[in-house]
Amino acid sequence: MKSLFITGTDTDVGKTYVTxxxxxxxRKMGIDIGVMKPFAAGIAQKKGFKSEDVEILSRAAQVNDPEDLVNPQFFPLPASPYTAWKTLKTKPKINTIFSCFKKLxxxxxxxxxxxxxxxMTPILKEYYVTHLIKDMKIxxxxxxxxxxxxxxxxxxxxxxxxxxxxxxxxxxINNFEDGYPIADLKRDLQNLTGIKVLGTIPFIEDMSDASLYNIFKKNIDFKLLLK
Ligand SMILES: Nc1ncnc2c1ncn2[C@@H]1O[C@H](COP(=O)(O)OP(=O)(O)O)[C@@H](O)[C@H]1O
Ligand SMILES: [Mg+2]
Structure with a gap:
């Protein structure tokens, strides 16, 4: 079964919530799901995982994999890995990402x-998220x-x-704020890009297992996603 890389058009678009x-x-469909956040950044949480994203993802997948496997590198600064490197003098370790991904x-x-x-979030000078996805071959x-x-x-x-x-x-489409009428947006994105819209996610009030399952099962085309 092919793994998937969930990217987005920007930070804060809802990658973590959607993932x-x-x-x-x-998981509820019977697939043993693992999660990974190659690089995380921000203010470290005081309890549990340093990264809130990693906590949300691990809870959703119900995995107990070690934090440094799920998130090999954490930068205590809300910035791209490249900027974190330049500011904190900690170089992003790409090979560690691949070995952790292989283990997972x-x-x-x-x-x-x-x-x-x-x-296009930069990791190294000439190495962006695009390169990472390409090298992960997913x-x-x-x-x-x-x-x-x-x-x-x-x-x-x-x-x-x-x-x-x-x-x-x-x-x-993560429809959690005011914007385009969704039918128009879906039509135009599909026509313009030739890429299928797998579904639209409404505002999520409750991040519990049952709530996420109901919302995603109803709104995402999982047949296409798994194809
Ligand atoms: N579908 C949604 N319903 C409600 N709030 C959302 C939704 N998607 C995103 N958000 C809000 O936006 C914030 C950023 O979403 P997140 O998934 O963390 O983005 P990203 O991972 O792309 O940076 C969340 O903390 C949450 O407050
Ligand atoms: Mg996130």
Whole structure:
């Protein structure tokens, strides 16, 4: 079963929420799901995992994998890995990402990898999220907003994936703020990019297992996602 890299058009578009929802749903469908956040950044949490994203993802997948396997590198600064490197003098370790991904792939049927920021988020000078996805050899899902401006961001993201020959499984519209009428946005994104919209996620009030399962099962085309 192919693992998936969940990228987005920007930071804060909902990559973590969407990855968590997919993890819960696939797990309830009987798939042994692992999760990974290659690089995480921000203020470290005082309890539990340093990264809140890693905590949300691990809980959703119900895994007990060690934190340094799920998240090989944490930068205590809300910035891209490149900027964190330059500021903190800690170089991003790409090879560790691949070895952890390999280990996780042996433990689980399928790994959901959450990206950092958007598709061009720099990791090293000439090495972006695009390169990481390409080197992990897995297809991607693009999470996008519904807010006006999203068409531009989505098209740029799709074009970059195509430039780097990254297979795109589909787009997920995270409709948690005011924006385009969803039917219009879905029509136009599909026509403009030729990529399927796998579904639209509404505002999530409750991040419990049952709530995420109901929302994602109802709104995402899992047949297409797993194809
Ligand atoms: N579908 C949603 N429903 C409710 N709130 C959401 C939803 N998607 C995102 N959010 C809000 O936006 C924030 C950023 O989402 P997150 O998934 O962490 O983005 P990313 O991982 O892309 O940085 C969340 O902490 C949450 O407050
Ligand atoms: Mg996140």
């Amino acid at each position: 968590a929802g997919i993890a819960v749903t696939l 792939s042996k433990i689980h049927d399928m790994i959901l990898v959450e990206g950092m920021g958007g598709i 297809p991607t899902i693009i999470v996008t907003r519904s807010k006006v401006g999203t068409v531009n961001h989505t098209m740029m993201t799709v074009k970059m994936c195509q430039k780097y020959k990254i297979p795109i499984k589909g787009i997920i």
